[in-house]
Amino acid sequence: MRTYSGHSTPKASNALYRQNMAKGQTGLSIAFDLPTQTGYDPDHELARGEVGKVGVPVAHLGDMRDLLDGIPLDAMNTSMTINATAAWLFALYVSLAEERGIDPKKLSGTVQNDIVKEYLSRGTFIFPPAQSLRLTSDVVTYAVEHVPEWNPINICSYHLQEAGATPVQELAYAITTAICVLDTVKARLGGDARIDGVFGRISFFVNAGLRFVEETCKMRAFVDLWDELGRTRYGVSDEKLRRFRYGVQVNSLELTAAQPENNIVRIALEMLAVVLSKRARARAVQLPAWNEALGLPRPWDQQLALRTQQIMAFETDLLEVEDIFDGSHVVEAKVRELRKAAWREVEAVLSRPGGVVGAVESGYIKERLVASNAARLARIERGEQIKVGVNQFDQTEPSPLTEGGGESILTVDPRVEKEAVERLAAWRATRDAEKVHASLAALKVAAKDGANVMPASIACAKAGVTTGEWAGALREVFGEYRAPTGIGGVATAGGGAGGRDAEATELEAIRATVRELGALLGRGAKMLVGKPGLDGHSNGAEQIALKARDVGFEVVYEGIRVTPAQLVASAAQEGVHIVGLSILSGSHLELVPEIVMGLRMAGLTKVPVVVGGIIPAEDARRLLDAGVARVYTPKNFELNAIMRDLVTLVREANG
Amino acid sequence: MTEDELARRVTLGERAAVAEALNLTEDRRPEGRARAIALLRALRAGDEGARAHRVGITGPPGVGKSTLVAALTRELRRVSRTVGVVAVDPSSIRSGGALLGDRARISPDPNDQGVFVRSLATAGELGGLARSAPLALTVLAAAYDVAILETVGVGQTETDVRHVTDTVVFVVQPGSGDALQFLKAGIMEVPDVLVVNKADQAELAARASGDLAAALATLRSAGALPYDVPIVLTSARDGTGIDALVAALGAHRAELAGPRLLARRREGAIAWGLRAFVRRHGEVGVETRGGEQNVREAIASRLDEGAVIPQIVDEV
Ligand code: B12
Ligand SMILES: Nc1nc2c(ncn2[C@@H]2O[C@H](COP(=O)(O)OP(=O)(O)OP(=O)(O)O)[C@@H](O)[C@H]2O)c(=O)[nH]1
Numbered sequence: 001m002r003t004y005s006g007h008s009t010p011k012a013s014n015a016l017y018r019q020n021m022a023k024g025q026t027g028l029s030i031a032f033d034l035p036t037q038t039g040y041d042p043d044h045e046l047a048r049g050e051v052g053k054v055g056v057p058v059a060h061l062g063d064m065r066d067l068l069d070g071i072p073l074d075a076m077n078t079s080m081t082i083n084a085t086a087a088w089l090f091a092l093y094v095s096l097a098e099e100r101g102i103d104p105k106k107l108s109g110t111v112q113n114d115i116v117k118e119y120l121s122r123g124t125f126i127f128p129p130a131q132s133l134r135l136t137s138d139v140v141t142y143a144v145e146h147v148p149e150w151n152p153i154n155i156c157s158y159h160l161q162e163a164g165a166t167p168v169q170e171l172a173y174a175i176t177t178a179i180c181v182l183d184t185v186k187a188r189l190g191g192d193a194r195i196d197g198v199f200g201r202i203s204f205f206v207n208a209g210l211r212f213v214e215e216t217c218k219m220r221a222f223v224d225l226w227d228e229l230g231r232t233r234y235g236v237s238d239e240k241l242r243r244f245r246y247g248v249q250v251n252s253l254e255l256t257a258a259q260p261e262n263n264i265v266r267i268a269l270e271m272l273a274v275v276l277s278k279r280a281r282a283r284a285v286q287l288p289a290w291n292e293a294l295g296l297p298r299p300w301d302q303q304l305a306l307r308t309q310q311i312m313a314f315e316t317d318l319l320e321v322e323d324i325f326d327g328s329h330v331v332e333a334k335v336r337e338l339r340k341a342a343w344r345e346v347e348a349v350l351s352r353p354g355g356v357v358g359a360v361e362s363g364y365i366k367e368r369l370v371a372s373n374a375a376r377l378a379r380i381e382r383g384e385q386i387k388v389g390v391n392q393f394d395q396t397e398p399s400p401l402t403e404g405g406g407e408s409i410l411t412v413d414p415r416v417e418k419e420a421v422e423r424l425a426a427w428r429a430t431r432d433a434e435k436v437h438a439s440l441a442a443l444k445v446a447a448k449d450g451a452n453v454m455p456a457s458i459a460c461a462k463a464g465v466t467t468g469e470w471a472g473a474l475r476e477v478f479g480e481y482r483a484p485t486g487i488g489g490v491a492t493a494g495g496g497a498g499g500r501d502a503e504a505t506e507l508e509a510i511r512a513t514v515r516e517l518g519a520l521l522g523r524g525a526k527m528l529v530g531k532p533g534l535d536g537h538s539n540g541a542e543q544i545a546l547k548a549r550d551v552g553f554e555v556v557y558e559g560i561r562v563t564p565a566q567l568v569a570s571a572a573q574e575g576v577h578i579v580g581l582s583i584l585s586g587s588h589l590e591l592v593p594e595i596v597m598g599l600r601m602a603g604l605t606k607v608p609v610v611v612g613g614i615i616p617a618e619d620a621r622r623l624l625d626a627g628v629a630r631v632y633t634p635k636n637f638e639l640n641a642i643m644r645d646l647v648t649l650v651r652e653a654n655g
Numbered sequence: 656m657t658e659d660e661l662a663r664r665v666t667l668g669e670r671a672a673v674a675e676a677l678n679l680t681e682d683r684r685p686e687g688r689a690r691a692i693a694l695l696r697a698l699r700a701g702d703e704g705a706r707a708h709r710v711g712i713t714g715p716p717g718v719g720k721s722t723l724v725a726a727l728t729r730e731l732r733r734v735s736r737t738v739g740v741v742a743v744d745p746s747s748i749r750s751g752g753a754l755l756g757d758r759a760r761i762s763p764d765p766n767d768q769g770v771f772v773r774s775l776a777t778a779g780e781l782g783g784l785a786r787s788a789p790l791a792l793t794v795l796a797a798a799y800d801v802a803i804l805e806t807v808g809v810g811q812t813e814t815d816v817r818h819v820t821d822t823v824v825f826v827v828q829p830g831s832g833d834a835l836q837f838l839k840a841g842i843m844e845v846p847d848v849l850v851v852n853k854a855d856q857a858e859l860a861a862r863a864s865g866d867l868a869a870a871l872a873t874l875r876s877a878g879a880l881p882y883d884v885p886i887v888l889t890s891a892r893d894g895t896g897i898d899a900l901v902a903a904l905g906a907h908r909a910e911l912a913g914p915r916l917l918a919r920r921r922e923g924a925i926a927w928g929l930r931a932f933v934r935r936h937g938e939v940g941v942e943t944r945g946g947e948q949n950v951r952e953a954i955a956s957r958l959d960e961g962a963v964i965p966q967i968v969d970e971v
């Protein structure tokens with residue numbers, strides 16, 4: 001039982017961890033901020049507004065010391081959500097242990113180290129797939145040899161469901177990711193190396209949604225599929241090594257901003273899926289907080305999440321009984337169905353040119369996720385999928401929980417960034433520049449030569465290299481990557497099909513207004529959808545872009561991680577009529593006014609700017625004051641209504 | 656701002672002016688069209704763009720054209736040449752909407768005044784070329800050293816691209832026989848440069864380029880090949896072969912220099928004018944004007960008088 005946490009500074013996060021441990025938490029789950037996850041130091045242009053926001057900044061060994069101060073590394077199970085820079089954070093952790101005289105063989109924990117789902121959903125990739133997988137493989141093989149109690153990779157289908165994946169897609173793409181990693185490791189170890197040990201060390205991080213019966217069956221299907229893959233494809237003979245080990249974070253995508261207290265119930269129901277079946281029970285469960293869709297949880301919110309698990313474990317009789325589903329025909333049939341469908345999709349991916357990597361690079365998998373998500377949102381908008389408190393039963397008494405407005409979430413002090421930059425400068429001033437230089441040079445050589453980068457990274461950590469320097473060196477060798485957005489090839493229903501006439505009429509009506517708008521403007525109405533900063537939450541931007549296309553806009557969308565200056569340049573060069581920004585990471589106050597200013601300075605005085613995402617009410621007012629025309633939050637679930645607004649805004653702006 | 660002033664700023668490469676000029680070229684309102692014509696006339700009078708190299712990049716979907724344009728742009732900037740890009744993406748016939756994602760592959764430095772990228776939707780046009788793409792290319796050619804037009808398609812699109820560019824690059828990827836089939840069947844005019852992209856798939860790429868070379872040889876012996884078409888192997892992803900492509904483009908441009916270039920551009924403008932005329936007035940319109948040859952001649956003489964295509968189409 002643990003909650004995923006970290007914010008502001010290493011010291012503040014350390015205090016939080018100690019508090020949580022005092023409350024009975026038995027492990028540590030570290031959330032890093034986005035600059036750390038994407039390999040930038042706090043003083044980098046792209047880090048602006050993001051330092052210490054959604055996790056803790058760790059820029060060097062000194063930060064790691066502060067973060068884990070007084071926490072017994074040899075007695076602690078530490079989970080680190082880190083991917084593109086996993087090799088680096090792992091190197092810092094091992095270095096700290098060695099510095100404290102702890103044998104790395106005694107360390108236990110996990111680095112997430114699953115890059116594939118970063119391209120598909122989570123967004124904190126840096127290098128192209130092939131080079132990234134090589135880093136993944138380096139961490140895996142190093143850990144298996146030198147830190148044997150460590151889980152060097154945690155394959156995540158969790159994030160796929162958060163990007164819209166159906167249960168079948170979640171199963172299939174988790175398995176294809178595993179295949180991709182195992183095949184890479186195998187190739188790097190030499191064609192006929194045995195990889196039973198590696199297979200046995202792979203663990204999973206899965207999702208559990210509200211349809212908990214189907215989700216229970218999904219977990220059982222996972223157990224079977226993994227066992228079968230081990231036996232058939234990799235010849236793993238030891239049954240124990242083929243056991244499907246997994247942790248869970250239950251679904252957040254279905255948690256609502258409207259009547260957020262209802263989420264307490266949703267979360268408890270989601271947990272059922274991963275605890276009910278003993279044979280397929282999760283090893284570790286993380287629950288989101290009831291106010292998930294409002295902003296970052298406060299300690300009290302996290303406590304409620306922890307208590308929910310404790311009630312399940314200690315007050316119910318669940319742990320006293322054997323598997324309650326064994327022998328159930330209903331469950332068995334459902335499991336079989338999921339397994340079959342998932343395997344078909346696995347084969348579809350494997351048969352694509354370039355295999356799994358090819359299916360990532362061409363956008364094949366991403367497109368499927370975006371399409372599933374679009375279908376889901378459309379069902380909600382049509383009222384076909386009921387969301388209590390959102391599209392039905394939306395009357396509510398005033399809630400005492402959210403009365404405080406901005407008070408109901410955790411906010412991060414903006415001074416945190418300045419302090420991090422100062423700490424970094426101080427760190428740089430005290431280290432031996434020559435050693436830094438030499439260790440970075442050695443890292444680049446290892447990267448080029450194909451040697452395992454872990455030893456060189458550990459040497460860098462000890463020499464005082466920073467996160468940005470480590471990643472910068474590898475950026476030089478490997479190059480940087482932009483992942484496919486997945487929206488180009490998505491065909492949406494577009495209306496017209498039987499029983500959906502009302503929807504088709506609605507769509508046609510909006511299209512007519514967009515056409516009229518085009519006549520007024522003299523050319524097609526054009527929109528820029530932008531994701532400024534390091535925020536990787538792309539769902540909203542993707543769905544808005546798709547919908548805007550479907551109603552007739554010409555849409556320019558450049559994917560995630562674009563700087564404000566780039567967005568301004570694109571808006572100007574493309575001659576767009578409206579700019580829509582999507583920010584969920586909390587950096588809107590830093591980034592949005594800058595973009596509005598930039599647009600005005602570039603002479604785009606008439607172009608309305610709208611913003612969507614996780615924007616607290618008070619911040620929304622500030623953005624409107626800064627010249628933003630509209631602010632949307634998850635409460636605005638009706639995309640058609642948003643589209644009508646956009647048309648009106650452009651019409652008004654063009655007199 | 657007057658159109659003359661706008662034209663002047665365009666030729667200075669002022670990005671805001673280029674953007675505004677491009678907006679005008681798309682404008683379908685009568686007053687917008689009139690301004691666009693005035694602008695194009697002003698650009699033409701200054702003979703701007705004559706020195707620029709107008710390059711068309713075309714080929715089947717997904718072969719890596721956009722990635723290649725991005726790599727090409729980087730390489731051209733490295734050797735200090737300024738670059739303007741028009742990337743054309745298809746619109747949905749049903750909604751008229753379009754997703755224009757090609758900027759993502761270029762992600763130019765926003766502070767670099769020497770790069771400009773505009774995406775265009777085909778806006779219901781048949782074939783792969785947006786109606787305003789040729790005009791947009793004219794504007795970019797006035798502002799930058801190299802003006803690149805990227806568009807999807809084979810067959811008619813490829814021919815259209817030829818009309819408005821100096822050099823047509825046809826891109827294929829290993830393992831697909833399309834280009835070969837098109838060449839052999841005469842569906843596709845022979846491009847000026849052939850690129851086999853994704854050459855990081857070495858074996859397949861070598862085979863593809865071998866097949867293409869053989870097809871070209873057959874055409875040559877049949878006398879159907881006016882010049883030697885170079886085949887360049889690139890990996891847009893890894894950035895290899897891009898310098899060779901730049902060299903091939905330069906060589907083709909050099910070969911065309913002088914009267915041949917002028918002749919090609921004039922021929923192209925007439926052909927494009929005819930297409931635009933037919934689009935506007937239909938086959939019936941051509942008949943009332945005494946047939947295709949007469950329309951061609953009318954366009955040619957108006958061109959020689961300094962008119963520009965949209966104006967000619969309106970007038971003729
Ligand atoms: C799904 C999700 C993810 C997915 C994202 C998948 C993807 N590719 O998008 C995954 C699992 C990868 C993820 C990761 C993380 N997440 Co998250 N995530 C969410 C979650 C649950 C839902 C967001 C979502 O996709 N909703 C569905 C879409 C359709 O809705 P939407 O984007 O809000 O869009 C709607 C409106 O806002 C509006 N809109 C949005 N954009 C635009 C743009 C325009 C132009 C217009 C007109 C309208 C508009 O219209 C849409 C229709 O209603 C939210 C919480 C929540 N329930 O909202 C947390 C949340 C956003 N995540 C959060 C965090 C902290 C993270 C992580 C940083 C965790 C970590 N430390 O590693 C990572 C960071 C990833 C990264 N690279 O940035 C925080 C952000 C905190 C904050 N703002 O202070 C949230 C709020 C959860 C929380 N309470 O802690 N996450
Ligand atoms: N292996 C490899 N892949 C490439 C190369 N160039 C492009 N790609 C990939 O091919 C896919 C298509 O690339 P694009 O540049 O979008 O191709 P395009 O021809 O512009 O596509 P459309 O505009 O949709 O017709 C992407 O997944 C690219 O990453 C290359 O040189 N090698």
Ligand SMILES: [Mg+2]
Pocket residue numbers: 720721722757
């Ligand atoms: Mg393209």
